[in-house]
Amino acid sequence: MNRLYFRATALLAVCAVIAALASRVLAPLLPDPGQIAFSRYQAVDDDIWLIDLRTRVTVDVTHAQTSREIAPVWSPDGSRLAYVVSGLANQTRVVTQDFANGIHDEHVYRVLGGQLRPRWTNDGELIMAAEDRLFWRHSPQIGERVLAVLRAGGLAEDGASVGRAFSATSPTPDLRDVARSSAVIHDLAREIVSLWSPAWSLDERYLAVQTFIGKQIDLVVIDSACFDGACPRVAWRLTDTPAPDVEPAWSPDNAYVAFSCNDGENQEICIVGADGVGLQQITQTPPGVINRMPAWRPGG
Numbered sequence: 001m002n003r004l005y006f007r008a009t010a011l012l013a014v015c016a017v018i019a020a021l022a023s024r025v026l027a028p029l030l031p032d033p034g035q036i037a038f039s040r041y042q043a044v045d046d047d048i049w050l051i052d053l054r055t056r057v058t059v060d061v062t063h064a065q066t067s068r069e070i071a072p073v074w075s076p077d078g079s080r081l082a083y084v085v086s087g088l089a090n091q092t093r094v095v096t097q098d099f100a101n102g103i104h105d106e107h108v109y110r111v112l113g114g115q116l117r118p119r120w121t122n123d124g125e126l127i128m129a130a131e132d133r134l135f136w137r138h139s140p141q142i143g144e145r146v147l148a149v150l151r152a153g154g155l156a157e158d159g160a161s162v163g164r165a166f167s168a169t170s171p172t173p174d175l176r177d178v179a180r181s182s183a184v185i186h187d188l189a190r191e192i193v194s195l196w197s198p199a200w201s202l203d204e205r206y207l208a209v210q211t212f213i214g215k216q217i218d219l220v221v222i223d224s225a226c227f228d229g230a231c232p233r234v235a236w237r238l239t240d241t242p243a244p245d246v247e248p249a250w251s252p253d254n255a256y257v258a259f260s261c262n263d264g265e266n267q268e269i270c271i272v273g274a275d276g277v278g279l280q281q282i283t284q285t286p287p288g289v290i291n292r293m294p295a296w297r298p299g300g
Contacts, residue, residue, distance in 0.1 A: 035297040036249075036258050036282070037061070037072040037081055038269050041290040048072045048083050049291075051269065051282060058283065061097065069095070071117045071293055075124055078252075078299035082118040082126055092128060094118045107157050119154060127162050129154030134195045134209065147222070149198060149207065195220070197247055201254040202298070206274065208238065208248035208257050217244035219259060221274065238276045245270070249294045258282075258294040269294050 034053030039046065040060075046068040051058045061081070062069045068086040075082070079100045085093040092111040097104055109116075109128045116128040133150040154162045195209040207222045219238035226234045239245040243262030250257055254274060261270035263281060267290040272279040283291050 036269065036271075037074065037083075037295045037297065038260075038283075038291050039070040039072065039083075039293040040285070041070075041292065043288060046070055048081070053271075053282060056282065072295045073118050073120060074295055074297050075120050075126075076122070076298065077124070078297045081295075081297075082120070084118060092116065094126065094128070096126065109155055109157060110159055111155065116155065121154075121162065125156070125162075127154035127156050129162075131196075132198045132200075134198055147195070199248045199250060199257075201250045202252060203254060206250070206254060208250065210244075210246045210248065210259075213237070216240070216242060217246060219245050219248050219257065219272075221257075221276075236276060238272055238274075239279065247293055249296050250274075251296050252298040256296075258296055260292045260294065267291055 035050060036053065037048055037050050040049045045064065047060050047062045047064060048069045049058050050061050062083070064085075069083050072081055072083045074080070075096075080096050080098050082094055082096045085095050085106075092109045094107045094109065095104055096107070107126060111128060116130055118126060119129040120126055130152045132152050135148060135150070156162050195211045197210045199208045200206070201208075205223065205225050207224060209220055209222070210217055211220050213220075218240055220235055221238055222235045223233070238248075238257060239259070239261075241261070243264065245259050245261050247260045248257045249259065251271075256271050256273055258269060258271045261268050261281060265287055266285050268281050268285065269283045269291045270279060270281045285291060
């Protein structure tokens with residue numbers, strides 16, 4: 001019995017050394033800062049979880065047993081995390097968790113309907129907003145369809161409408177042309193049927209979207225600085241997997257994109273380089289668990 005015990009102890013020690021060495025090897029490949037919040041859907045409850053990319057340790061940061069928490073979003077400075085909590089009809093409860101001071105604040109928005117989620121404005125105010133809309137419009141100047149993004153406004157806690165909430169650095173805050181459809185299709189060498197779930201990089205140059213390419217749902221990046229065709233490529237494919245890749249979210253340095261992926265059993269969280277190289281699955285959960293809506297923590 002003692003011999004088996006010592007063998008097991010030695011094996012655990014060897015595994016610990018291997019894990020430590022592996023973390024050192026992986027560390028240069030991962031961004032800094034390296035924390036991602038995400039929604040975890042389980043049979044018992046839905047919580048907000050946080051994963052540290054260096055250690056791959058996941059932590060339940062809400063621990064609620066009687067409510068559902070989804071849709072996390074970080075404040076611009078990375079100190080506060082906001083998320084939706086299930087509540088009464090015609091209301092949306094949003095909780096902000098201050099990681100620096102340990103303070104929880106609750107906000108109630110009078111939302112009658114629609115898929116609104118919490119978002120932060122450029123100056124750090126929390127509002128409820130719809131997802132940005134992508135659509136094609138015809139441009140007589142170039143004789144082509146142009147991909148455009150309608151930047152969503154929002155709703156403040158007192159019910160006031162908030163416009164131009166996320167586009168202080170954008171040259172055209174309300175309607176932004178990002179790429180010619182012909183250029184996008186040429187670069188990807190396939191027909192793009194539709195695009196949705198747009199995610200802007202923090203410098204508002206790159207736009208990640210999920211799209212049908214053939215029969216797959218994959219992620220695409222569009223470079224808005226290449227609208228005039230001066231760059232080698234306007235758009236490129238981030239992922240190419242049989243299972244759906246959805247809900248992209250940029251890292252603070254614009255070098256990586258986190259998204260919800262599928263490993264054949266579960267919906268997990270993955271990351272990939274902004275050039276489409278180095279895809280990694282960063283969560284590993286039991287069957288029946290769904291991980292969605294990643295949000296990369298800025299500034300720490």
